[in-house]
Amino acid sequence: MKRPKSKSQPKPPTLDPAMVEQLQRLFTEAVAADDGLGLDNDDPVEVFRDYLDLCADEDADLDLKDDLYGEALGALTQLQVDVDYGERGAARAFEEIDEALAEAIEDGALSGGDLMMLGKLFAEAKFDPPARLKSALALALETPPDEGTEGEGSDPREALLELAKAVGDDPFAMNDQLSALLAAFPLELAEQLVRSFGNGADALVLQAVAGFLMHREPRLAVAAGEALAAAAARAPVESLLVERLVRMRPWLTPERQGPVDAAIRALRSSAKAPEKATAPKIDTLRLSACDGAGGHSLAALVKIGRKYVFATLLMTQKGVADAFTVFGLPKSECEMLLDQTNLGSASEVAGVGAAARMLALALPDNLTAQIPPPYKLVQIVELLGLGALPPDASAPQTIAAELLDGLPAELIDEAAAKRAQNALAEESFPPSWFEDNKRAQAVLRPRRRFGERVRALVKDVLPARRGFWARQCALSALALRGADEGHPPADCIAFALAARDLASDQPLEKMPLMRAIAEQSARVFKARSESGF
Numbered sequence: 001m002k003r004p005k006s007k008s009q010p011k012p013p014t015l016d017p018a019m020v021e022q023l024q025r026l027f028t029e030a031v032a033a034d035d036g037l038g039l040d041n042d043d044p045v046e047v048f049r050d051y052l053d054l055c056a057d058e059d060a061d062l063d064l065k066d067d068l069y070g071e072a073l074g075a076l077t078q079l080q081v082d083v084d085y086g087e088r089g090a091a092r093a094f095e096e097i098d099e100a101l102a103e104a105i106e107d108g109a110l111s112g113g114d115l116m117m118l119g120k121l122f123a124e125a126k127f128d129p130p131a132r133l134k135s136a137l138a139l140a141l142e143t144p145p146d147e148g149t150e151g152e153g154s155d156p157r158e159a160l161l162e163l164a165k166a167v168g169d170d171p172f173a174m175n176d177q178l179s180a181l182l183a184a185f186p187l188e189l190a191e192q193l194v195r196s197f198g199n200g201a202d203a204l205v206l207q208a209v210a211g212f213l214m215h216r217e218p219r220l221a222v223a224a225g226e227a228l229a230a231a232a233a234r235a236p237v238e239s240l241l242v243e244r245l246v247r248m249r250p251w252l253t254p255e256r257q258g259p260v261d262a263a264i265r266a267l268r269s270s271a272k273a274p275e276k277a278t279a280p281k282i283d284t285l286r287l288s289a290c291d292g293a294g295g296h297s298l299a300a301l302v303k304i305g306r307k308y309v310f311a312t313l314l315m316t317q318k319g320v321a322d323a324f325t326v327f328g329l330p331k332s333e334c335e336m337l338l339d340q341t342n343l344g345s346a347s348e349v350a351g352v353g354a355a356a357r358m359l360a361l362a363l364p365d366n367l368t369a370q371i372p373p374p375y376k377l378v379q380i381v382e383l384l385g386l387g388a389l390p391p392d393a394s395a396p397q398t399i400a401a402e403l404l405d406g407l408p409a410e411l412i413d414e415a416a417a418k419r420a421q422n423a424l425a426e427e428s429f430p431p432s433w434f435e436d437n438k439r440a441q442a443v444l445r446p447r448r449r450f451g452e453r454v455r456a457l458v459k460d461v462l463p464a465r466r467g468f469w470a471r472q473c474a475l476s477a478l479a480l481r482g483a484d485e486g487h488p489p490a491d492c493i494a495f496a497l498a499a500r501d502l503a504s505d506q507p508l509e510k511m512p513l514m515r516a517i518a519e520q521s522a523r524v525f526k527a528r529s530e531s532g533f
Contacts, residue, residue: 119184198227225259319366
């Protein structure tokens with residue numbers, strides 16, 4: 001027998017009836033275009049144009065369309081990385097992609113389902129869907145369907161959830177899928193849909209909905225909080241859901257914590273008894289040193305049953321920026337992924353304490369940038385058993401002091417610091433450490449001689465950047481500390497000493513590492529100038 005509903009129970013959210021038929025039509029088209037992850041990495045403009053051509057072809061083979069979607073995803077994902085790092089021609093390539101999209105939209109070659117899947121494609125590749133794509137999808141939603149179009153009247157919310165559940169029993173992957181599918185939708189409709197997800201949802205869907213509390217769009221976070229509160233009023237919820245919300249709360253700005261607090265209050269009142277967590281079986285855990293743009297990573301292999309999980313997190317100047325997990329792999333494939341993740345930066349095996357510290361140090365950057373970390377951070381923290389992870393705003397000199405504490409004096413005195421910087425500059429210097437900002441280019445451009453350029457950088461550019469490089473040195477030292485914290489390797493000590501020097505008032509002219517950065521900056525500028533970059 002069902003419990004009678006109390007008068008105070010919230011009314012289940014409903015969608016705008018005028019849009020239901022249109023949404024159903026779009027989802028029907030999109031189901032046939034659902035994708036897998038492509039592994040090819042061809043020219044992004046050509047692949048994207050090929051995918052648009054297939055979208056315009058009503059008789060296109062659906063398997064081929066799926067495959068090409070995967071190739072386009074791989075190509076655009078690499079393009080996004082290239083754009084982010086200022087690679088030559090990357091920005092222009094994206095402009096060409098936007099121009100090709102504009103042509104296809106203007107020609108009326110794209111159906112509503114294709115527009116939705118294109119929005120998903122851009123979102124999965126970490127690009128914001130272009131405004132013209134969002135406008136075209138909004139227009140498609142307003143356009144009545146052709147007579148005879150099959151729309152069986154099923155709930156569009158259920159169609160969306162069906163697409164999301166195609167990824168399996170992983171609420172974090174489901175949230176990624178839902179977020180990508182909604183990326184090109186009008187914001188008001190996306191809010192309605194997120195709010196409706198709590199209506200009669202199972203535990204897995206509610207875990208996926210919780211991820212919208214960390215969505216970049218604050219209005220979707222509010223909608224998710226309302227959805228979870230409404231679900232809690234109808235049936236008991238898993239205690240794990242409450243635990244995850246409590247975990248993520250400190251990672252959000254005070255303005256973003258409101259919806260989380262409201263959801264926690266509602267969920268606690270109907271939460272089931274907590275279940276005992278299984279201790280993680282970490283096979284390998286590695287941290288990488290920083291590249292020249294401030295990027296560094298965590299990568300781990302965790303054993304679950306007879307298979308392994310590969311997990312990695314990318315941290316940048318804006319905090320924890322991306323997360324990736326693959327479940328059910330043999331160890332050999334996980335090790336291959338681990339090797340690929342560490343390409344380009346020095347790395348060391350680390351303990352869980354160092355991993356937790358590295359992530360905690362990145363979270364204040366998320367708060368400063370007002371960009372929440374990805375929801376999968378919750379998943380990876382649980383996989384590694386890192387516990388609570390409050391943001392840690394420790395200064396570079398504090399990190400360096402902790403790493404150097406207790407080491408023999410002959411390893412950390414002034415003479416040792418000079419030797420360490422010489423070693424970094426000559427033997428362990430990261431090739432990606434150089435200045436490529438507008439200020440550096442303005443200083444380098446009018447000068448022709450290598451020596452003049454180096455001196456100008458040390459005098460006029462690097463003083464304002466010593467805080468940045470101090471932090472890169474401190475974080476690199478932490479990453480390279482190794483599992484035996486009592487006996488850190490030479491590079492860890494060297495980077496920590498460099499961080500200590502940069503955080504002091506020592507003149508930059510006396511720091512070999514800073515001169516190495518200036519020399520590398522001058523070499524890169526010369527090479528790019530000669531190649532017309």
